[in-house]
Amino acid sequence: MPQGQIFKAISGFYYVRTKEGEELECRARGVFKFEKKKVKPLVGDWVEVEKISEREGVVKAVLPRQTELLRPPIANVDQAIVVCSLKEPDFQQMPLDRFLVQAEKEGLDIVICLTKHDLVTDENEVEKICTVYEEAGYPVVITSVRTGHGIELLQAYLKDKVSVFAGQSGVGKSSLLNQLLPDLKLQTGEVSRKIGRGRHTTRQVELLLLPQGGQVADTPGFSQLSFQGMEIEELGACFPEISKKSISCRFRGCLHVNEPDCAVREAVESGKMNAERYQHYLQFLQEMKEQKRRY
Ligand SMILES: Nc1nc2c(ncn2[C@@H]2O[C@H](COP(=O)(O)OP(=O)(O)O)[C@@H](O)[C@H]2O)c(=O)[nH]1
Ligand SMILES: [Mg+2]
Numbered sequence: 579m580p581q582g583q584i585f586k587a588i589s590g591f592y593y594v595r596t597k598e599g600e601e602l603e604c605r606a607r608g609v610f611k612f613e614k615k616k617v618k619p620l621v622g623d624w625v626e627v628e629k630i631s632e633r634e635g636v637v638k639a640v641l642p643r644q645t646e647l648l649r650p651p652i653a654n655v656d657q658a659i660v661v662c663s664l665k666e667p668d669f670q671q672m673p674l675d676r677f678l679v680q681a682e683k684e685g686l687d688i689v690i691c692l693t694k695h696d697l698v699t700d701e702n703e704v705e706k707i708c709t710v711y712e713e714a715g716y717p718v719v720i721t722s723v724r725t726g727h728g729i730e731l732l733q734a735y736l737k738d739k740v741s742v743f744a745g746q747s748g749v750g751k752s753s754l755l756n757q758l759l760p761d762l763k764l765q766t767g768e769v770s771r772k773i774g775r776g777r778h779t780t781r782q783v784e785l786l787l788l789p790q791g792g793q794v795a796d797t798p799g800f801s802q803l804s805f806q807g808m809e810i811e812e813l814g815a816c817f818p819e820i821s822k823k824s825i826s827c828r829f830r831g832c833l834h835v836n837e838p839d840c841a842v843r844e845a846v847e848s849g850k851m852n853a854e855r856y857q858h859y860l861q862f863l864q865e866m867k868e869q870k871r872r873y
């Protein structure tokens with residue numbers, strides 16, 4: 579039976595790209611289950627299809643998922659491109675760190691993309707930002723859709739992976755997608771208007787094929803920026819540099835706040851870890867504690 583991946587789902591139809599490169603319009607039959615839970619096929623799911631005509635098929639089985647995003651609902655996303663502008667709006671570390679935690683929590687590979695390089699007047703500023711995040715363990719790509727700077731490098735990171743773009747509104751996500759997929763023509767620079775509520779108007783996500791291989795979701799991912807559903811003990815693992823250092827903390831389960839012999843605090847005090855990143859860790863920890871108290 580041919581295997582393929584769902585790249586689009588519209589009112590009961592699943593559009594599947596088979597390994598042979600065919601696109602089939604499919605209905606789903608039967609109940610699909612993972613670990614005894616019923617599941618509905620999602621965009622991104624690998625499925626087994628039975629061909630019933632040249633262009634039609636039936637989804638017979640959904641293969642186990644590697645990852646599962648809720649917003650937008652996509653299975654098997656490999657990578658988040660976390661986008662932040664260098665100018666207009668000015669670079670802000672706090673929202674970037676929030677998006678990074680979110681992507682880490684989902685278990686995605688991460689690439690940081692710093693946009694609007696053409697508006698930068700002080701290269702030293704850019705250098706400093708890059709150093710902070712490269713030292714934390716992230717690949718950083720600097721782009722401009724005006725000059726084309728960094729686009730090839732970004733394409734190299736996207737190759738052969740399923741990626742979602744994430745980041746605040748106005749940082750240039752749609753502009754980047756338009757650059758990567760010239761046929762796409764997403765609106766840019768518009769304050770996105772809330773579309774009606776009913777299920778008929780639900781924006782459908784689609785996985786688009788990149789010319790050089792790989793796929794991207796045509797809508798940004800995880801704009802939900804609370805830490806709901808996350809345990810306080812998990813936060814450290816969402817900061818790669820904290821995760822690495824914490825092995826040397828005296829206590830297992832050290833939260834790196836005021837425990838004795840904390841390797842993370844020592845790293846911050848001796849300048850080996852970025853102090854702002856650590857401050858953001860503490861702030862997120864606080865927010866999570868307050869959230870817990872409220873529920
Ligand atoms: N100068 C400059 N402006 C950009 C760049 N990328 C996006 N913009 C502008 O930034 C604004 C927001 O871009 P958009 O792609 O809609 O951001 P999104 O909300 O993240 O999708 C638009 O006016 C774009 O023209 C860039 O590389 N350089
Ligand atoms: Mg946009």
Ligand SMILES: [Zn+2]
Pocket residue numbers: 824827828832833834835837839840841842843
């Ligand atoms: Zn510690």
